[in-house]
Amino acid sequence: MEHTIPFTSTNLMEVVGAMKLDQAFRFSFFRLSLFALLASPAAAQLSPGFYSFSCPNAELLVRGAVRSASAMDSTVPAKLLRLLFHDCLVEGCDGSVLVQGNGAESSDPANKSLDGFYVVESAKRLLEIWCPGTVSCADILVLAARDAVELSGGPSVEVPLGRRDGIVSSASDVRPNMVDTVFSLDQMMQRFAAKGLSIDDLVVLSGAHTIGSSHCRTFGDRFQQASNGSLVPADNSLDSNYAMELANKCFAGASDSTSVANDPVTPSTFDNQYYANLLANKGLLHSDSILVTDPRTKSRVQAFAQSPEKFFASWADSFVKLSTVGVKTGDQGQIKVSCTNM
Numbered sequence: 001m002e003h004t005i006p007f008t009s010t011n012l013m014e015v016v017g018a019m020k021l022d023q024a025f026r027f028s029f030f031r032l033s034l035f036a037l038l039a040s041p042a043a044a045q046l047s048p049g050f051y052s053f054s055c056p057n058a059e060l061l062v063r064g065a066v067r068s069a070s071a072m073d074s075t076v077p078a079k080l081l082r083l084l085f086h087d088c089l090v091e092g093c094d095g096s097v098l099v100q101g102n103g104a105e106s107s108d109p110a111n112k113s114l115d116g117f118y119v120v121e122s123a124k125r126l127l128e129i130w131c132p133g134t135v136s137c138a139d140i141l142v143l144a145a146r147d148a149v150e151l152s153g154g155p156s157v158e159v160p161l162g163r164r165d166g167i168v169s170s171a172s173d174v175r176p177n178m179v180d181t182v183f184s185l186d187q188m189m190q191r192f193a194a195k196g197l198s199i200d201d202l203v204v205l206s207g208a209h210t211i212g213s214s215h216c217r218t219f220g221d222r223f224q225q226a227s228n229g230s231l232v233p234a235d236n237s238l239d240s241n242y243a244m245e246l247a248n249k250c251f252a253g254a255s256d257s258t259s260v261a262n263d264p265v266t267p268s269t270f271d272n273q274y275y276a277n278l279l280a281n282k283g284l285l286h287s288d289s290i291l292v293t294d295p296r297t298k299s300r301v302q303a304f305a306q307s308p309e310k311f312f313a314s315w316a317d318s319f320v321k322l323s324t325v326g327v328k329t330g331d332q333g334q335i336k337v338s339c340t341n342m
């Protein structure tokens, strides 16, 4: 099904009004970034002011698209954030996950439940009108995920831009790079390390599970099916009341599309509740619970549960790290016209 975001005259006016302010801000910002560019040639490739001249309203247009889509469907922010994670782990943050079609990354079973592609594509269509052939799908996705977090109550993060879009998207690249819920902490650490992400980044970025939801099958490994079809917890690391709640929602007859909130307390707010849940043995996925059962990660979980400020500050750092994994810049890759086409 094709989705488009209707831009009402009110929110278009809002966008245009805000652009004037934005341009003034951009100008002073541009001088700063120009200074940074001259001072450090290595940083010339990716920078927050990358589109200051070529498409000064890029960030504003993406934000408008994310806002409109999220206003109509509250599940959008979580979808965009997960899309970015799955993009960056395979071929770097290059928009490869966005490509649709047989054999593309999005067709792999591990990516089957990804969604929110249409939001990126809507933003791309707008950008192709304002600044044709300029802003990459890879950057749009980073901005959209950044905005999604902020819209959900999370920190606002300044992200460097200038990524180019990849020219390959292959389902066979997904499994060797993606994490799985049944992984041990060591296996997850290895996958992260291969992308330059540390065990600390793993704890911080898993905090994304403070929003969104997961299908019953993704934590099916934590239950066994009794002869009467009911589910009984297979591991006792889950709080028993929480386990019962999950078992009731995901009973044997529940449909494949049944899902439950990742964070049962504040399901659509980007806050540090995820870490408090972990400490209360209410981590939904096995890969969540493991962060509190392993001494290598537990103290960080405790610190984030106590301090939203600490979590937000670390999130900003780790998010920028994630969003720069394996980026293509300069004359690598391409700037696509449509994000979903190869």
Ligand code: HEM
Pocket: 075, 077, 078, 079, 081, 082, 085, 113, 114, 179, 180, 181, 182, 188, 202, 205, 206, 208, 209, 211, 212, 213, 214, 215, 216, 218, 259, 262, 285, 287
């Ligand atoms: C570290 C290992 C991780 C594993 C094993 C993992 C696994 C999963 C799984 C199985 C789901 C449920 C998917 C579904 O049923 O549709 C999910 C949801 C989600 N994940 Fe992760 N994830 C991990 C890390 C991350 C990271 C680093 C991010 C982002 C920075 C992230 C963002 C999300 C979001 C936002 C959702 C909710 C999606 C929605 O509501 O549509 N995850 N994750």
Ligand SMILES: [Ca+2]
Pocket: 086, 087, 088, 089, 090, 091, 092, 093, 094, 095, 096, 097, 166
């Ligand atoms: Ca990618």
Ligand SMILES: [Ca+2]
Pocket: 210, 211, 263, 265, 266, 267, 268, 269, 270, 271, 272, 273, 274
């Ligand atoms: Ca939350």
